[in-house]
Amino acid sequence: MRRPTARARRESANRPGAILAMELLLIFPLMMAVFFGTVEYGLLLAAEARLYNASREGARVAAAGGNLDDVKAAVKASLLMGEQNLVYIQAVLTDPPNSTQPVAPGDPVAVMVSAPAKSLVPDYLRFIGVSIAQRCLIGQTVMRKE
Numbered sequence: 001m002r003r004p005t006a007r008a009r010r011e012s013a014n015r016p017g018a019i020l021a022m023e024l025l026l027i028f029p030l031m032m033a034v035f036f037g038t039v040e041y042g043l044l045l046a047a048e049a050r051l052y053n054a055s056r057e058g059a060r061v062a063a064a065g066g067n068l069d070d071v072k073a074a075v076k077a078s079l080l081m082g083e084q085n086l087v088y089i090q091a092v093l094t095d096p097p098n099s100t101q102p103v104a105p106g107d108p109v110a111v112m113v114s115a116p117a118k119s120l121v122p123d124y125l126r127f128i129g130v131s132i133a134q135r136c137l138i139g140q141t142v143m144r145k146e
Contacts, residue, residue: 036124047120051113051139054078058111059141062093075113087115103145112140
């Protein structure tokens with residue numbers, strides 16, 4: 001039985017490192033995409049929850065009889081500092097919506113808060129071709145006026 005030479009032993013000792021490097025080159029981008037996708041999705045859900053919470057706070061003020069300025073102040077107070085100027089606030093407080101007649105007690109009032117997703121959440125998955133740049137996040141709440 002022949003014994004391996006010193007050179008053959010060195011080559012076989014270097015091979016596992018080369019195989020590991022190749023595996024890492026192939027798997028690393030996939031692992032990064034999964035990691036960044038998880039982070040981005042979590043941030044997206046958190047931003048959407050903040051918009052729903054802001055619309056709920058605005059609808060509470062509207063249901064209590066507040067005007068549009070009161071509703072906008074309540075919505076902005078419930079958002080993060082950087083988000084307050086990035087959102088679009090729409091409220092239905094009159095009946096019909098384009099009149100000056102306020103909604104009667106017992107009728108619904110609606111508050112919708114929306115923002116482009118790219119302004120609230122970083123776009124981490126652009127490098128693999130998945131982007132949230134065209135997505136719009138919306139939170140809407142409807143309550144009955146007291």
